[in-house]
Amino acid sequence: MNGVGAWIRYGDPITSEQIDFAAEHYRAAILQPWELAAAAELKTRRPDMTVLCYKCLSSTRSYEPGPLYSSGVSYAEADEQWFARREDGQRIEWERYPGHWQMTVWSPAYRTRWVDNVTAELADSPFDGVMADNDVFDDYYGLQLPIDGARSMAEIRDGLDEIVHAAGKSLNDVGKVLIPNIAESRRQPGRWSAHAAYGGGFEEVWLGYSPTDLFDPDTAEAQLSQAAGPGLSILRVPTDGNDQHPNFQYGLAAFWIFGEGRGAYSATAHDDYNHTQHVAELDWDLGRPLQDPVRRGHSWWREFTGGWAAVNFNMDGRRRRRIKVPAGMVDVHGDPAGSYLVLPPHRGRILRRA
Structure with missing residues (x-):
């Protein structure tokens, strides 16, 4: 056993030293889809590691040069009708994330293209599957519904349900897993188990929103079943970026108590996916x-x-x-x-x- 850590690493370019460290210490890794050499190296050195490629379900990014993209449908490929628009016809760029454009996840044509593109890309890839980001529950990016084509978040969630199930089945058919970033599943009974059914689930805000905004007991305990699967549960607890932050131990203890050491665990600062977070206890069995x-x-x-x-x-x-x-x-x-x-x-x- 090489530890229970998850390496969430879709930031700056990866170094060879980080690859060496990851191969020794982590159970799972999430990389950018163009980091094929890093994925292949990790799988060669650690065939038991689950190595996932990042793909966004809900947006396309206008700043990526390609030919591989962090979205399932590239900005250039996206049909005009797949860009979500306000009621005055303007495209919707996400607040706080310049160059991220909301897609019409309620559109069957968009969902079909997303699934076809991602399945074709992953079929002969060194990646074990996909971490599908932004399986959202609420309006986190300033959509300010109603918008053209979607009157409520329920309609967006329905579209995401459809794309998760279609992508999960398609990827499973080519021997790959789908692990969505399932937001706030505690608010909808059965959502975690349904969306994690194709390989696992990723909880990016386990036990709290930030280093200082941790959940009350009832909210925390509503998340605990996520540690037990199905599939590979990747659980991230928020810290200030310092591995000695007490939240690292807080989340790791809960990971063991309720997950029995299954799954994979990480503790990072907000959107800080550039480093090799680690404490010695992460390697314990x-x-x-x-x-x-x-x-x-x-x-x-x-x-x-x-x-x-x-x-x-x-x-x-x-x-x-x-x-x-x-x-x-x-x-x-x-x-x-x-x-x-x-x-x-x-x-x-x-x-x-x-």
Whole structure:
């Protein structure tokens, strides 16, 4: 086992040193679709790693030179009718993301072209499949509905349902997986399992929106089933970009308690997909669970054959939790963990057996 980390890496050009590090430490990687050499190198060195190419479901980008694109339909190829428009006829450029143009995901012709293009591109590719970004739930990019052709986000979500199912079946038919970035699935029962049915799901805002805007206990606990699949669950927790940020351990503990070490995990700053985020505990194998998750209020813990994890989802600063630690556990430095630990709110801890 080379760790449970996910390398979310669709930013600046990749270095050879990063490839070396990724091959040693990560279970899954998400790269840009033109990074074929990097994908092939990772698959040669780590055949067990799941290497995905990034594709956007909802937009096309006007700044990409090609011939490979981060969208399923390039800006040049997009038919005029596939650009979403305001009711005055203007195309819709995303707020905060210049050069990203909303597509008519409710159009069957657009969806068919997206699926055909992506399947053809991936069929003989070193990539194991696609991370399909912007499987959105709400209006995150300033669409300001109603717009021409779509009166509500429900219509956009319906279009995304259609494209996810069509793309998933098509990619599976050529031996590839589809792992959508499934936004806010906790708000619609069954959405995660339905959209993750073709290889897995990516939760980009697991346990919180930002380093300082973490979810309340009920919201966090509504996401926990995502850790258990189906397929490969890639879970990202927000930090400030420093690997020593406490959210790294917070999310990793929850990843183990509720996912049993399946899936892949990452902790990054917002849109900071240029680095090799890592802590030593990311490489640990806690082994098989010896019990179901144990709960007291909004604190949880679980013992494994090779270690132990605990997490406190509470928000109130007075809700610290004193939790008994199984015998024989040590911390990342190899020091005995003691019989008890105290977890403040929004904190987690993993230990391993000596």
